[in-house]
Amino acid sequence: MSEFTADNDWLHWCKAPVKPAFKLPDGAVDAHCHVFGPGHQFPFAPERKYTPCDASKEQLFALRDYLGFQRNVVVQATCHGSDNRAMLDVLLHSEGRAKGVATVKPTVTDEELHAMDFAGVRGVRFNFVKRLVDALPFDSLESIAERIKPLGWHIVIYFEAQDLAEYYDFFTALPVTVVVDHMGRPDVTKPVVGGEFDQFIRLLDDNPNFWSKVSCPERLSKAGPHDYEDVIPFARRVVESFPDRVLWGTDWPHPNMKSHMPDDGKLVDFIPHIATTQTLQQKLLVDNPMRLYWPELCK
Template identity: 65%
Template structure:
């Protein structure tokens, strides 16, 4: 673990908000354990181990039913820890992998059988080295044939240059953490309006209204981030997802209490209908469509 790395909260509070039965934490990670699943040599940071047992224990403690586990950059393109967690969870978890252009069809099929349903394209320069967009487009064409979708991670200042690329992607596209807006600028700033317009004009683009702890200036209970999340939930109720982002890699300001993060939900999805869409209907439609269509 890097000397300045903040480990996850050892004793999160029990949330006041009770998630509805079937609720999904649609953005979280597993790290290591390193002796079983070594971190990637090209990684930009070394986290503390955050194994599947801890994640599933937190899921139950917070009152959630399922997880969507996202491959993080510290494991690079080796998805072994992710696949292992998915196999352990069975139908209670789905995955978002990171792959390169040389991934084989057999590898993709194996990940699909384990529960992977998407790939992640990371454009955050401090986390990953740049990948030519042509490579991402080639990967997108291949995974579209499996019925997978694409998750993209970028920061607000890079959105304008990325828009033409995002419009080329052939699948549903899920934007991590609202595109990381600068909350100091407010919801009426042109930067956030650009993101709103992108969603309004492209029905295949979704977003996660997650990570207030990363975006806040004022700190918990994250009052400065609430207007951004709430606006997206109310404008695009059928295209929003929520997740804890546990174990909160690379946090510098503070390590969030996951119970407090859960208590943000009723402040951004203020009715039971919006909460159900955010926590159940939308993630089930995207990650477990076979269960929604079953008699």
């Protein structure tokens, strides 16, 4: 029994997803997912903005196999703060089939960074979504970016489209590979060509060290549960413009979802709508995540 009680409006992740009609290519990677707790073993952070239900490594591995993925990239969830033990536990029990993205504080030691590197961490995530953090992590990101550069790690940044102009110069000065979560959360009621989204495209176009995840249509769509058609033009534009720098992931178990809980099988069936050829699907799901997270296997 967890020592924590999930928020009253927390929606539990889908326990019976449909079997996807879309057959994933061999070696496919779910490049953005999480674990929560279990809370009795890996307590949630006191400063968390939400309290989720438990979602264990065993449940993640079962979903991976059911959907047809071969590997996972486990991203540290904000509800665990900078305590990376739950994420590291996944890596250590994955038989080499999972890599990680950590959250760290400026006080992290070089010894701790090297230990995480040995376990399979390949990046550090920084959250710039103002409603989810108490303070924006400009100073810590700058210092950590310099320290992880020798390890070959990358930075993952999470922000919302309306804030990109404010962050643009700071982000583009970072000295490492940068991966943007969920296309920078575009407002899909606005034009796919022009305005805010053109600025995001320019970010990737002018900065070849920038990558983008084209995940989480359930967070971006205004069309209603399990539809997400309004997200397709945005994700397709990114995939077709930058086929060698895009990633996709389920976002299981879907942190802090309040309106509806997506079916992970249906999310997989969304992929061929945004990556419309086998070549694009191979790059999105296999070649790109392997090159970023398992480069030793790509030689």
